[in-house]
Amino acid sequence: MRIAETILESIKDRGSRGLPHEEIYRHLYNPDLLLRAYGRIYKRPGATTQGITEETIDGMSMEKINSLTEQFRCECYQWTPVRRIYIPKKNGGRRPLGIPVWQDKLVQEAMRSILEAYYEPQFSDLSHGFRPNRGCHSALMEISGWQGIDWFIEGDIKACFDSIDHDLLLSIQAEKIQDARFTGLLGRLLKAGYVEYGRHEPTPVGTPQGGPVSPILANIYLDKLDRFVENTLIPRYTRGKRHTARHWREVVRQDRSAGNSRRLRYIRYADDFLIGFTGLEAEAQEVKRHLHQFLMEKLKLELSAEKTLVTHARTEEAQFLGYAIKRIAENTNRKKGQRPVADALTLNVPIKAMQERCSCYKKRGRIIPRAELIHHSDFDLMNLFQSRYLGYVQFYILAHNLHILNELRWVMETSLLMTLAKKRQTSVNQLAQQYETTIQTPHGPRKCLEMQVKGKKPRIARFGGVPLKRRKGAAMDRQPQKHGIKHKQPELIERLLANQCEYCGSMGRVEVHHVRKLADIGKGGRTPRPPWAQEMVAHQRKTLIVCRSCHRAIHSMRFDRLSQTQ
Secondary structure, three states, rough: OOHHHHHHHHHHHHHHHOEEOOOOHHHHHHHHHHHHHHHOOOOOOHHHHOOOOOOOOOOHHHHHHHHHHHHHHHHHOOOOOOOEEEEEOOOOOEEEEEHHHHHHHHHHHHHHHHHHHHHHHHOOOEEEEOOOOOOOOHHHHHHHHHHOOEEEEEEEOOOHHHHHHHHHHHHHHHHHEOOOOHHHHHHHHHHOOOEEEEEEEEEOOOOOOOOOOOOHHHHHHHHHHHHHHHHHHHHHOOOOOOHEEEEEEEHHHHHHHHOEEEEEEEEEOOOOOOOOEEOOHHHHHHHHHHHHHOOOOOHHHOOOOOEEEEOOOOOEEEEEEOOEEEOOOOOOOOOOOOOOOOOEEEEEOHHHHHHHHOOOOEEOOEEOOOOOOOOOOOHHHHHHHHHHHHHHHHHOOOOOHHHHHHHHHHHHHHHHHHHHHHHHHOOHHHHHHHHEEEEHHHHHHHEEEEEOOOOOEEEEEEEEEEOOOOOOOOOOOOOOOOOOOOOOHHHHHHHHHOOOOOOOEEEEEEEEEEEOOHOOOOOOOOOOOOOHHHHHHHHHHOOOEHHHHHHHHOOOOHHHOOOOOO
């Protein structure tokens, strides 16, 4: 059995050289590839979520892995339709999401790792969505280095994931992965359909959103758009010499008036993209038409008329990845010796977005307690508010106006104190005096709320105390990034391969017992936790390797009657 890392490295090497691959399907025979996939996704929250069957990650075993490899060897693997649910969108609409059964999630993750190893070295550097070592911040850091932008083209592809043409996607994939068995397996996945309200519906178009393989399929499809912009639009709309900030006022304005200077810059994240254009508005509109025509004719996709806008960089803000982007006016009143600002861009927290987050803790304009969270312990409640606040700060860490999150901090802190006061039947002022403290940070002292739970290992919960300092060095490091395949084998896989029950000590035919959260084990009852639960809590693990009889006993709620020696 070849190690999965070795297989993926060889696939990556072939992809980096742009060579076609004709024998990829056979790697799905390898149990180590499926074990690697299991090790990557077992901690995800959706691992314990059911599809259209009751199967979940609970009860995973080597028998299931071997059964899957045998099905691939016989070419008889059958996909199960996904369970469709809907999640709310900001505009009031709903986004469809498909939840595969556990077995399909595992196989999709194995396919995703193969596709990523092959295609990742070939993807454009202008794409940042669903890629290793890239994300929202890497795209925004690249944008912050743009200078002299006159117009933004805010691009949004209408219902992109739901509109991808199956035949076109398979033909794009087959251009380089020339393996009919792999293409056939992928085609059957796309056509598996979904179940909604107990009725099976076909999927003539679209990729299975909610599955591990969906993002990489979208990137393979939209790489054609990246190449069109990179190889056609950028050369066509880029001319004239690049100028330094020192010569910006004297030379660049002359080039613009003479029509000699044009620049086009592009960044894509998933189905959203942003183009920065230096030139005339008519040309920016022309670029938009070229994009619309290419998507319609070559990819059978459509730009959203409501969200695809041509925005003036000086007077308006472009919205991209949750940030408001605008051009800084040139500093004509700078002091002697001060370097000029070469019309760079600012990344800001949108005022509307900050107000929307504050509104979650308000009613009719007044701050309110979060009554639905009162069942949490005081410690968990403070940690919950802090984790949400930290999420906002970390997402907007590149914003020039990061300081406006002080208002959000004050609103959340007040709501937290009101929630604790309602729970304890006391006043907000008393709790504020009890918990307010000052801590030292790398940026100096900061006030915050803090509580401590005493014990063998004292635990501290804190809200606030986060310096609102923008990340320095916004210009992106343009050194080539390394996309390594190496992945340390998780401890869970080593425990599974040991083939020994971690409770009764018997050997052979073990399974993995999974729980969603440790806090839920034995919760709600007056009796103490059973021994198997105490074992998991003691090791802070949401998994336990057990033999089949022990696992059956756990689910039949009779385990407390069994002795440890049985």
